[in-house]
Amino acid sequence: xxxxxxxxxxxxxxxxxxxxxxxxxxxxxxxxxxxxxxxxxxxxxxxxxxxxxxxxxxxxxxxxxxxxxxxxxxxxxxxxxxxxxxxxxxxxxxxxxxxxxxxxxxxxxxxxxxxxxxxxxxxxxxxxxxxxxxxxxxxxxxxxxxxxxxxxxxxxxxxxxxxxxxxxxxxxxxxxxxxxxxxxxxxxxxxxxxxxxxxxxxxxxxxxxxxxxxxxxxxxxxxxxxxxxxxxxxxxxx
Amino acid sequence: xxxxxxxxxxxxxxxxxxxxxxxxxxxxxxxxxxxxxxxxxxxxxxxxxxxxxxxxxxxxxxxxxxxxxxxxxxxxxxxxxxxxxxxxx
Numbered sequence: 001x002x003x004x005x006x007x008x009x010x011x012x013x014x015x016x017x018x019x020x021x022x023x024x025x026x027x028x029x030x031x032x033x034x035x036x037x038x039x040x041x042x043x044x045x046x047x048x049x050x051x052x053x054x055x056x057x058x059x060x061x062x063x064x065x066x067x068x069x070x071x072x073x074x075x076x077x078x079x080x081x082x083x084x085x086x087x088x089x090x091x092x093x094x095x096x097x098x099x100x101x102x103x104x105x106x107x108x109x110x111x112x113x114x115x116x117x118x119x120x121x122x123x124x125x126x127x128x129x130x131x132x133x134x135x136x137x138x139x140x141x142x143x144x145x146x147x148x149x150x151x152x153x154x155x156x157x158x159x160x161x162x163x164x165x166x167x168x169x170x171x172x173x174x175x176x177x178x179x180x181x182x183x184x185x186x187x188x189x190x191x192x193x194x195x196x197x198x199x200x201x202x203x204x205x206x207x208x209x210x211x212x213x214x215x216x217x218x219x220x221x222x223x224x225x226x227x228x229x230x231x232x233x234x235x236x237x238x
Numbered sequence: 239x240x241x242x243x244x245x246x247x248x249x250x251x252x253x254x255x256x257x258x259x260x261x262x263x264x265x266x267x268x269x270x271x272x273x274x275x276x277x278x279x280x281x282x283x284x285x286x287x288x289x290x291x292x293x294x295x296x297x298x299x300x301x302x303x304x305x306x307x308x309x310x311x312x313x314x315x316x317x318x319x320x321x322x323x324x325x326x327x
Binding site: 053178179180182183186187188192194195196199203204207210211 | 243244246248249250251252253255257258259260263264267268271294
């Protein structure tokens, strides 16, 4: 029998039955000892853990359970007007900036440079898969225990202020793009396997998100000057 | 011919996109953009089980173009989207 762990994530009470040392460690910041009824319950079967191990040779058992429980969380988040975005999110003064790109382009590098430049003023909300929810007529971004291999996340939230599509470049360039150009870029960074019953909410959320949050394409080098330029540009626009 | 219900046409932030849901998501990684009104119209026609000729007839009426062009549009549509498995077998 797997042990029950109660968490508070993205303003939701989440019950997870698991034996993963990885989730145990990463989940500590989110532990909740209230007796609130769970909004989301998660338990990953051994079957699915084995399947995950088959598909990902670099996983061990605990990491596989951690990974699959994360996928379950983001799927079950959708009916609560939330979704996952593969991105690195840094927050400054309560405003969240989402940097998204394929793996390896440099999202984490860029956001870590924000923290180098701004010090404690910048908070890493989630370095890999922040949860975004539409609450009280605005989009909030949250840390979760599922933050990729480097476990960079904070149990914090911020108002989503910008969506930045990151590309490597030889000098700093940033341009605002209309929401229809953001559609093709953002979809590959969201959950791939959408259940039919969640599709309507997921796409309505995405439509509203892109019409609400300004989108940018940013090309830059991987140095602190880029972080400075990005911060100065993005913070001025609000 | 009919479009598989696992492919949904959604207007997201002003763009008409076809997104796979459920099992179809395993085959199509991402989405397909329908770039013009005729593609969107043809898509909606194929939500029912119809023949190419029937769709061509509808296009002739809706867009006021000649039949040869209409048939060409429909065939081009099928050619572009079939590889993604959007049509029911």
